[in-house]
Amino acid sequence: MKTLLLLLFCILSMHSNAQEESWIEVRPKLGFLIAHRSIMGHVVDEHAVATEFSYYFKGNGERYWHEPYNNPRYGVSGFVGTVGNRDLFGIYYGAYGFMSMPLIHTKRFTFSGRLGAGLSVAPKVYHHETNNLSIATSTHVNALVSMAVESRYEIGPHAVNAIIDMTHFSNGAAKVPNLGLNVPFVSLGYGYRIREAQIEIVPRFSDVNPKYWEFGAVGVVSVKEVYPVGGKKYPCFGVNLMGRRYFRPQVGMEVSLDFMYKSSLQTYAPDVPMTIADQFQMGIFVGYLMPFYRFHIITGMGYYLRDKYGFQEPVYHRVGMRYVFKNGLNINCVLKSHWARADYVEYGIGYTFKR
The missing domain is CATH 2.40.160.20 (Porin)
Incomplete structure (x- = not known):
């Protein structure tokens, strides 16, 4: 887990730059827990409800890979919410680094694929006496992986987006039981640009x-x-x-x-x-x-x-x-x-x- 944290730090530290456009965003999310194994049928109890808060940059061409990836957005998101059964799993907290890569883009609209990875904290985990039905996770700290598609529309310093994502929680079999949690979410978000890009930079092809x-x-x-x-x-x-x-x-x-x-x-x-x-x-x-x-x-x-x-x-x-x-x-x-x-x-x- 320390290795994962170090990797996330490297991602953010190498990209943060005073010349890049930066945004903040909030997204309420609604989803449901998938019982991907037959023995998990009993854990699905309610809708998953969560909120994410994000801080991110928008590529402006300073890095040579900005242009090949259509000037992606990248940053960090905080996650707080339920995952489908509050009694068994409680409220999850997490943070992850992400990158959103435009597939279709115009002046105001973008449709993107989004990848993210980080860590989550689970207050309730499997215990053979007190919580023996919580067979999906057995560790308080788990990996968080998110894959999504995003539609986004910008008007000046404002932006609205709609995202469909699959969020996965797991400890990678470091401890059993570890069936993992797979939670698809839909979300609507609002973003605000807190800093404009100072200059458009020509890609440094010597770095390719x-x-x-x-x-x-x-x-x-x-x-x-x-x-x-x-x-x-x-x-x-x-x-x-x-x-x-x-x-x-x-x-x-x-x-x-x-x-x-x-x-x-x-x-x-x-x-x-x-x-x-x-x-x-x-x-x-x-x-x-x-x-x-x-x-x-x-x-x-x-x-x-x-x-x-x-x-x-x-x-x-x-x-x-x-x-x-x-x-x-x-x-x-x-x-x-x-x-x-x-x-x-x-x-x-x-x-x-x-x-």
């Missing part, structure tokens, strides 16, 4: 990522808990040897050879003798990269080249974010999963050799 391969390595640590509830936590380690190539300012590809040690594999067949070497896995991963200068969003799929017992699916997935510092050091926070089932969160630190 060059079209060559760069190589690096990332060390990964994590922890995973498996059923039964209250059981042992199992450490996970890994090393990813990766190559990365940029094709355009907003498009890149990443390929990695992954070496993974997951000690929880021994729980899949406790009667089968298993050595430490048997718990090592190896895979090859191919991902799509969205670079925003030093900040990257990564998503893709991998295939196990070595998985001795094959307790899980032969493919795995990753989605997450990374920040690459000027000296080549990089940190990342990535969710590894098997389709829609979280495996564990990869907290990593690494180095890019050619940059």
